Amino acid sequence: MSLTTVNVFALGGTIAMAAPPGGRGAAPAARTARKAPSAAGRAPAGGVEPRLTARGLCRAVPGLDRIARIKTFDLRRLPGAHLSDEHLIGLARAIIKGRAPAVVTQGTDTIEETAFALDLMVGARLPVVVTGAMRHPALAGADGPANLLAAITVAASPAAEGLGTLVVMGDRIHAAALVRKTHTSAPDAFTSPNAGPIGFIAEGEARILLYPTAATVVAIPVRPKDVRPVAVIAAHQGDDGALLRAAYDEDLAGVVVAAMGGGHLTPKAADAAEALARRVPVILASRAGAGPVLARTYGFKGSEMDLVSRGLIRAGWLDPAKARILLALARRAGFDRRRIRTAFATYGGG
Numbered sequence: 001m002s003l004t005t006v007n008v009f010a011l012g013g014t015i016a017m018a019a020p021p022g023g024r025g026a027a028p029a030a031r032t033a034r035k036a037p038s039a040a041g042r043a044p045a046g047g048v049e050p051r052l053t054a055r056g057l058c059r060a061v062p063g064l065d066r067i068a069r070i071k072t073f074d075l076r077r078l079p080g081a082h083l084s085d086e087h088l089i090g091l092a093r094a095i096i097k098g099r100a101p102a103v104v105t106q107g108t109d110t111i112e113e114t115a116f117a118l119d120l121m122v123g124a125r126l127p128v129v130v131t132g133a134m135r136h137p138a139l140a141g142a143d144g145p146a147n148l149l150a151a152i153t154v155a156a157s158p159a160a161e162g163l164g165t166l167v168v169m170g171d172r173i174h175a176a177a178l179v180r181k182t183h184t185s186a187p188d189a190f191t192s193p194n195a196g197p198i199g200f201i202a203e204g205e206a207r208i209l210l211y212p213t214a215a216t217v218v219a220i221p222v223r224p225k226d227v228r229p230v231a232v233i234a235a236h237q238g239d240d241g242a243l244l245r246a247a248y249d250e251d252l253a254g255v256v257v258a259a260m261g262g263g264h265l266t267p268k269a270a271d272a273a274e275a276l277a278r279r280v281p282v283i284l285a286s287r288a289g290a291g292p293v294l295a296r297t298y299g300f301k302g303s304e305m306d307l308v309s310r311g312l313i314r315a316g317w318l319d320p321a322k323a324r325i326l327l328a329l330a331r332r333a334g335f336d337r338r339r340i341r342t343a344f345a346t347y348g349g350g
Contacts, residue, residue, distance in 0.1 A: 013107025080107020
């Protein structure tokens with residue numbers, strides 16, 4: 001039986017980390033590093049940096065040639081925190097152009113954002129799996145090779161067809177819209193608080209137990225309509241609305257408010273959010289970590305009912321980071337407020 005072709009796109013991150021030449025703690029695979037686009041400037045001496053190639057990562061995983069026919073692409077060599085929306089749009093174009101199931105390796109800081117962006121832009125036309133590592137190759141118990149093996153296993157499996165973009169870490173399969181990084185350094189940092197993982201890897205096979213249904217597709221425009229940034233502003237106890245008022249004077253495409261609880265702001269912050277919503281789309285998300293923004297429970301000033309009546313758009317169960325991705329891509333595609341509201345309604349918002 002012929003093997004499925006899987007395209008592996010490397011962006012850098014902990015999975016590709018190694019010590020600089022001559023530095024301590026370099027993994028043997030560091031010998032495979034070649035020049036690739038990297039961040040400007042130099043990092044402080046003593047730490048690891050993303051240096052390994054996609055081919056080098058795959059060579060460190062025994063048995064891949066029995067799972068899929070691998071093609072490797074080095075797009076970036078950056079920490080996850082350095083990736084931008086432009087990088088993700090370029091990645092989506094490369095995946096679509098590749099016309100094959102894809103695996104993306106990158107830093108875990110922004111895996112949840114990359115995965116959701118790809119879910120929106122690539123949709124269900126190709127299986128896409130994003131993975132990384134919590135422990136770099138020079139550490140005992142490095143998890144990169146196992147995660148890459150699992151990710152390629154899922155991407156090559158018929159079970160992944162039609163599911164959109166997935167995140168595979170620690171042999172668990174997560175839907176892109178649900179997954180979150182919930183610990184800074186633990187090996188099991190990735191969870192899906194609202195529903196749990198949709199499947200797992202067992203005995204070398206992808207087992208899907210739950211099938212994601214909510215999906216919005218945002219086409220990649222040839223000429224972006226609005227490339228201005230989308231800001232995320234976190235609410236807090238005693239918030240006087242100063243950051244929301246300051247945002248009014250900034251050249252922004254929109255704002256996501258990470259509100260308290262079920263979608264609540266202080267009275268002063270609510271007034272500032274209302275004024276801002278007259279100028280740009282303002283998305284009401286929750287900073288709580290799980291659960292949806294409420295719709296019809298509380299009626300006090302600054303409650304979810306009050307804020308929606310003032311023009312804010314509920315994010316549903318999307319967390320602030322994913323709400324920012326959806327709003328930014330929607331603005332690039334030229335969505336008006338009605339289409340933005342409809343896009344968020346897919347996730348229980350709008």
